[in-house]
Amino acid sequence: MRLLVLGGTHFLGRHVATAALAGGHEVAAFTRGVSGAPPEGVRSLRGDRDDPAALPAALDGWAPELVVDTSCQSRAAARNAAAVLGNVRGYAFVSSLNAYANWPPGPIGPEDREPTWTTDDDEYGPVKACAERELGAALGNRFLTARAGLIVGPHDRVHRLGWWLQRIARGGPVVVPDALDQPIAAVDARDLAGWLVGMAERGVPGAVNATGPAGMATLGGLLELCREVTGGDAEWVPVPEADLVAAGVEPWLHLPLWLPAGIARTAWDVDTTRARELGLPSRPLRESVADTWAWLRTVEELPPPPHGLPRPGLPAELEAALLAAR
Template identity: 85%
Template sequence: MGMRLLVLGGTHFLGRHVGTAALDRGHEVASFTRGVSGEPPAGVRALHGDRDDPTALPAALDGWAPDLAVDTSCQTRVAARNAAAVLSGVRGYAFVSSLNAYANWPPGPIGPEDGEPTWETDDDGYGPVKAYAEREIRAAVPGRFLTARAGLIVGPDDRVDRLGWWLRRIARGGRVVVPAEGWHQPIAAVDVRDLAGWLVEMAERGVPGAVNATGPAGMTTLGGLLDLCREVTGGDAEWVPVPEADLLAAGVEPWLHLPLWLPAEVAGTAWDVDTTRARELGLPSRPLERTVADTWAWLQGVEELPPPPHDLPRPGLPADLEAALLAGHDQGP
C-alpha cells in the first residue's frame, strides 16, 4: 500500500533517483528543495523552502503529513534540528550520511558500525555536521531512524562528475596520465539507483541503526575501473603511469585532479570498509560494468553539465598540467 514519502532534496542525483524509486513503489511523493536546481522527476510534488529556516518546511507541507522521509540534503546543524522538529512522527526516516561522519575516516579502516567512533566536535566541517545530524534526528525518531553512511556513489545524473570526467577523458583517447602506485588501489562504489531504491525500502520498513552504505570492499581497483571505462567508451587511450612522488611534486591534487585516486598511505585503508550489515539488509551491488555503461550513455545525452553541488570544485586534470606530465613520462601500465 502506498504511503506519503517526503524526499529532502530530490532534484538531482541521489535525491532524484529516490523520488523515482518511491514513485515506482507506489508512493505519493513530494520533494523539498530550495527550488534553484531544477524540478524533481515527473509525478513528484515540488515543495520549496530553505532548510535552515525553521518555518519553511511546515509552511511548504501545509498540512500534507508524510509517513516516510528520505533525507539526501542535510548540510547544516540547523537543517538537522528543523527536520527533527517537524518530522518526528514519520514511520521511517532514512538519512544519507557519509563515511566522513567517522572520526577516524580517512584514513580508516572502518569496521562494523557500532564499534567505530563518530565526530562529536562543534565545528561545521562536513563530517562533524553529518554526525551531529545523525544524533539529532535519531533522538526525534527513536527506533525508526536509519543512517546510511555512504561512500562513493556513482551512476547516471552525477553532477559531481568524478567518474564522468574519466569517461570523457578516456573517450578522447591518446596518452592518459594515471597514478602508477594507485593503479592497483582497491575501490568500492554503490550505484545511485541501488542506493536510492534501498533507502526507500529501509524507510518503509522503519529499519533503525547505522549502515556503511557502499559497495563491497575490494570490488575492483582503480586500474580495473579505468580499463572498464576504456572498454565502454571504445576509446584508444594509452595509459601513462606517473609515480606518486612526481604527481605530488607537480601539484596534482589527489581525488580532485585525478578523481578517485588517493595517495598510497591512505588508499590502503580508506577503501577498507566493513559492509556486512549493508549486505544483510539487502543493499544491492549491480555489476560495475552496467553502472559505467549507463553513466556513459547518460553523459552522451548531456550537452553541458551544471556546476557540482555544494560549491564543490569541478574535478579533472588541467590541460597544462597533463601536458607537462605526459612530456616527462613513457606510456605503459
C-alpha cells in the same frame, strides 16, 4: 504511503523519488528550486531547509509518513527537519563515511564500534555526525543513517567518474596514477536509492555502512571499464605518486578517485556486513560505468557540482607538463 524526499531533483535524490514512485508511494520533494524540478509525478515543495519556517510552510498540512533525506548539509537543516518530521514512521538519512572520525583512512569495522565526530566545527564529516545525532534523538528506532562511500551512476554532477569517462573517451595518452591496483568501492545511486526507500518503508533503525563490498574493484579495473565503454584509443601513462604530488596534482580532485597509497590501503576496507544483510544491492560496476556514460552523452551542459565543490579533473597545463616529463 506519503513519502517526502528532502532533495529529489538530481542524482541520488532524483533516483530516490523515482524509486518511491515506482513503489506506489505518493511522493513529494522539498528543495529550494535552484537546481531544477523533481521527476514527473512528484509533487514539488519549495523552501530552504536551513530556514526553520520553510518546511512547515511548504508541507501546508500534507503529513509525510516516510522520509528519505538526501540533502542535509548543515546543523540547522538537521535541527529543522527533526523539529517537523519527528513523528514519521520511517526516516532514512543519507550520511557519509566521513561521519567517522577515523575515515579516511579507515579501515572501518562494524558501525557500532567506530567513533563518529563530536566536534562542533562546520566541516562535512562533523556536520553529518551531528545531523545523525539530532535526527536520531527525535526519531529513535525509526531512524536509519546510511553512511555512504563513493556514489556513482547517472545524474551525478559531482563528476568524478564522469571526468574519467570524458577524458578517456578523448583518447591519446592519459595520465594515470601508477597505483592502478589500489582498491576502490562504490555504490550505484540507483541501488542505494531503492534500498533507502525500502529501509524507510520497513522502519529499519541504526547506522549502516552503505557502500560496495570491500575488494569489489581496483582503480585500474574501473579505468579499464571506462576505456571499454567509451571505446576510445586511450593509452595509460602511469605516473608515480611522488611525481604527481611534486607537480601539484591533488589526490581525489585532479585525478578523481585516486588516493595516496597511505590512505588507499585502508580507505575502502569498510565492513559492509550489515548493508549486505539488509539487502543493499551492488550491481556490476560495468553497468554503472556504461549507464553513466550513456547519460553523460545526453547532457548538453553539465551543471556545477553541488555544495560549492570544485569541478574535478586534471587541469590541461598540469596534464601537458606531466606528459612532457615522461
